[in-house]
Each structure stands twice: as C-alpha cells, then as structure tokens.
Amino acid sequence: MRGFDDPCGIARALGQIGERWALLVVRELLLGPKRFSDLRRGLPGISENVLSQRLRELEHANLVRRRRFAPSSTSAYELTGRGRELEPVLMELRRWGEYVPLGDAVSPALGIDALVLALTGRFTAGDATPRDAVVQLRFDDDHFLLVIKNGRLLAKRAEVDDADSTITTTAATLQSLVFDERTIADAERSGDLTITGDRDTVEHLLRCSRHSGEARPVPTTEQKSDQARR
Template identity: 50%
Template sequence: MANTRTYSDACAAAHALDLVGERWALLVVRELLLGPKRFSDLRNGLPAIGPNRLTQRLHELEESGIVRRRRLGPPARSAVYELTEWGQDLQPVLVHLGRWGRRSPFRDLTAGISVDALMLALAGDFDAGASGDLDATYVLVFGDDHIAVRVRDGRLDIGRGDSADPDATITTDPKAFAAIFTKKRSLTESLRSEDITVTGDVGAVERLLDCFPRPEPIDTP
C-alpha cells in the first residue's frame, strides 16, 4: 500500500480505514461507481480537491487494488480511472453511510453536490414499498452527463447513458434536482421557474419522486 499510515489494529474495520479512510478517498470511489472517468471528470465531480491531492489519492487507491488506470484506444487515446471488482464492493458501504449521514441535523443541504453523489442518494433513499406498481424509465440530463433510471418490480436501476424510449426526460442541474429530491421545492415550482424541464410524462416524474421519502433527522444534541 502507498499509504504508510496505519491504525496498527487487526480489526478488519480498522484495516478498511487504512485503505479508504484518508480524506477524499471514499469520495473518489463514489465518483467512479457509475463507470470510468478521466482525471478532469473527477475534478469536476470534486471541485474542492486540488489536483495534487487527487493524484495522490488515485495513486494510493491503485496501490491498494481499489482503482485501476486504463488507457482508451483510438480515437480517444486518453486515460481513465475505474473501480476494480473489489472496489465496486464499496458501493453498499457508501449507500449505507449515506443513509446514516442523511439523518444528521447538521448537514448543509445548500452545499454543492455532484451528479454521482445524487445518484448514490437515490440508491440509498429508494423505498420499494413506496414505488408500488410503478414501471417506468427516465433519463436525467445534467448538461453532457446523461443518467438512465429504471423503476420496475420494486427495484431501482441506475446507469450512465441514455434509454431508447424513456417515459420522461428530465433536464436540470444537480442543485435543482437535489431541491425536488429532498422535498425542499415542489416539481411544479421548479417547472414553473424552468429550473427543471420535463419531456414526456410529468405524472411519472411525480411518482418517481414519491419513491424517496425523506428520513427524519435525529434530535439536535
């Protein structure tokens, strides 16, 4: 491992923190859950991290077998970073950590959020019971970044890319989508202000949002 700092503890949880406990490491993993990214894409998803720190974290995660670097063939010929199979196993860890964190009364909901962080929140907050008999496909358009979301049989599937025939296409930005997802603003208000546009079945979008009931925060100490 590139990171020589250690808890010197045989506990597996302590060892896991040796591997991914450094500042930014788990957020780098979060940004790669939906597929490979270039260095510049990672910077866009984590604007507060400096390039040297990101380089260091990627090197440490590579050395630990969590991330690998791969060079694309022509015409791109650029390098991308992606999670290894073992690195992908961190997804449920991040999902459950997010569920735990969403009950905090101290979280700043006005802070910036990346597209990948939003998709992790969708995965964590999805309530199969609330989805009922919903069977629909959506495309979320965040600039050049397109995300396909499918709800069927009480299951939520999320992937980067388009869907051939979505029930609704939602065009927005992460901040505006986070506002309707967290129930800080209604879809109707966002449509009226044109912070969000919907092509297709608006009712299906309302039903999608109903699949994510908000968790109650703990009482402030």
C-alpha cells in the same frame, strides 16, 4: 497508506480507504468511469496533487484502475470489482450521514454524483403501485440512466434513446424537488425542468424519493441533550 498494526478487519480496511478523500473518490466512480478533470469537478475541495496521490493509492490497493475508453481512447478511471464491493458500504454511510447536522460553513448544494446516489438511496416504492420504467436524467454534460425495477432504483452514467421519460434539469433544481419538496409544476413554470415522455413515471420517481423516511431528520431528545452538553 498508513496501517494501524491491528489485525481487525475494520482496521485493515481503513488502512486502505481511511485517508481523507479516498472514499469520496470511490463515490465519484460508483456510477461509472471518470476522467481526472471530471473527478476534480466532482470534488471541488481537493487539490490536484492530493487527487493524484489518492488515485495512486487506490490503484495500488486494486480498488481503482486506469484505462482508455473507445472510441476517443480517452484515459479515465474506473472501479475494479473489489472497488465496487464498497458500494453498499458507502450507501450505508450516506444513509447514516443524513443524520449528521450540517455545519454553518457547509454548502447545502450536493454534487451531481452525490445527488444521484441520494436519489437511488432514498427511493422506496413503499405502498405505491409497482412501476418498472427507464428514465434518462440529463444535467448539461452529465447524463444518467435510471432504471426502476422491482421497487428499486438503479443508476449509472449512460445515454439511451428509448427511455420511457427524459428529465432535463439542473442539480440544484432536482435537489429542491427531492429534499425541499418543490413542486414539478413550479420548476417547469420557471424553466428549470423539462419532462418528455411519460410524466407519471417522473412523478412516481420523485414521490418515492421524497418520502423515504430520510428527509431532514429531526434530532432525537438524546441527541439534543448531547448537543446541549457540548
């Protein structure tokens, strides 16, 4: 990777993760290991050659490693301990980025991993009654374990049998429930959402993710003036 001939920690960090797509590859691995084909699916705009190059660079920087996972001995990529240290950095970038205007050419659809990370990042119990619970979230072949504990929401790619609630839906539906405040009842009527187990837990999860203070930020007067000057 290219360096900046600058001893500042920011410059040294960007020398390892500043190339295009590098941090998004890390994002795709925050919730658990992925095969190369799954990384391609999560990053539809990246070419196979560029993804291979970024993975090699991240492996060389000891941020990503490749290993085989039982029982099928499938080869997949996962973050190292050093790579996992980037999680709070990426979550702060995600929060900051919600205030960046979407261009006309940008699709409003979030990828599955980006959506789950937005869910965890936006979640705040606030004044809601404390509720600890385990939720299974299923999108076709992508299954996530969501754990609500001590007013926080944690997520990882996993399948469990003893969840308090199970949500079966699509990424587009969940995005509409969280960002566009579509109602659970409407999603269920249309067949886009199925809830089994404790329904109150699911309602609590969505309510605490909608009203986080991050929903569709309105530009400040200063930001509007800057945009007008441009």
